[in-house]
Amino acid sequence: MNLSRSEFVAVNGIxxxxxxxxxxxxPVLFMLHGWMDVAASFQFVVDALGGDWxxxxxxxxxxxxxxxxxxxxxxxxxxxxxxxxxxxxxxDHYAPEGEVNLVGHSLGANVVCFYAGVRPERVRRVVxxxxxxxxxxxxxxxxxxxxxxxxxxxARPQLRPYGTLADVAARLVKTNPRLQPxxxxxxxxxxxxxxxxxxxxxxxxxxxKMVNPVLxxxxxxxxxxxxxxxxxxxxxxTHSETLARIAGKVPIDVFKKRFxxxxxxxxxxxxxxxxxxxxxxxxxxxxxxxxxCAG
Numbered sequence: 001m002n003l004s005r006s007e008f009v010a011v012n013g014i015x016x017x018x019x020x021x022x023x024x025x026x027p028v029l030f031m032l033h034g035w036m037d038v039a040a041s042f043q044f045v046v047d048a049l050g051g052d053w054x055x056x057x058x059x060x061x062x063x064x065x066x067x068x069x070x071x072x073x074x075x076x077x078x079x080x081x082x083x084x085x086x087x088x089x090x091x092d093h094y095a096p097e098g099e100v101n102l103v104g105h106s107l108g109a110n111v112v113c114f115y116a117g118v119r120p121e122r123v124r125r126v127v128x129x130x131x132x133x134x135x136x137x138x139x140x141x142x143x144x145x146x147x148x149x150x151x152x153x154x155a156r157p158q159l160r161p162y163g164t165l166a167d168v169a170a171r172l173v174k175t176n177p178r179l180q181p182x183x184x185x186x187x188x189x190x191x192x193x194x195x196x197x198x199x200x201x202x203x204x205x206x207x208x209k210m211v212n213p214v215l216x217x218x219x220x221x222x223x224x225x226x227x228x229x230x231x232x233x234x235x236x237x238t239h240s241e242t243l244a245r246i247a248g249k250v251p252i253d254v255f256k257k258r259f260x261x262x263x264x265x266x267x268x269x270x271x272x273x274x275x276x277x278x279x280x281x282x283x284x285x286x287x288x289x290x291x292x293c294a295g
Contacts, residue, residue, distance in 0.1 A: 014061055037106075041105070078207060104127070108131070112126055113131060145213055157207070162199060162201075176275075
């Protein structure tokens with residue numbers, strides 16, 4: 001196993017925890033994890049990389065060992081553009097000049113694709129692991145969405161405790177039956193922390209589970225994607241259940257027309273994998289990342 005080293009970087013009034021693997025003079029891959037996940041989630045992909053790479057992966061705000069923004073301690077909302085601003089600040093810290101290679105999973109994929117459109121001069125390659133955006137919305141949904149958010153502000157979500165690390169690992173396997181037991185045990189150590197006189201809590205602000213009062217405006221997102229100069233590689237699990245869930249009643253081929261907004265976009269599929277493709281098939285994911293980013 002390639003061991004990571006931890007750093008803390010002050011950005012936008014908070015401290016972000018960052019994991020780094022590899023030699024500091026090696027070509028860099030920046031990786032952003034998904035919702036309710038942590039940077040250590042990329043360990044298996046890092047181990048599968050064949051070349052010399054430096055991987056830099058933050059715990060996004062409110063996850064892992066990164067700060068919960070003070071104004072949101074105990075509840076509140078997280079805003080997509082805050083993640084984008086944090087990435088911008090991290091790149092200024094670690095790679096202040098030139099173009100970078102960005103890899104993101106799920107929420108992290110949506111962040112890196114958006115960033116590549118608002119800072120196109122800063123991005124060389126984008127690897128999007130199971131990032132689809134959200135279902136399109138219409139203005140008529142706004143009153144109900146804000147009402148739901150207000151209700152959740154009154155009764156804020158909570159995360160349940162787990163008795164042992166084995167219970168945390170079992171929870172991970174329940175969510176992803178393909179996850180190997182050894183990988184589940186590794187992730188459990190980084191996904192949770194001991195609390196009180198016993199038990200474990202997940203390393204995530206429960207406010208992340210709140211509904212967002214701001215509607216997802218697909219037309220605006222596509223306008224940003226249209227500005228991306230980097231080549232984009234979309235990696236998707238064959239017969240992705242997450243894609244089917246997000247698309248809902250919209251046929252998959254119709255839903256995926258949104259990706260036509262990217263000027264230079266291609267997709268690859270990975271068999272025997274679910275949404276957590278980097279856990280299920282890290283070797284296949286690593287091969288795709290290396291071939292695409294080294295080219």
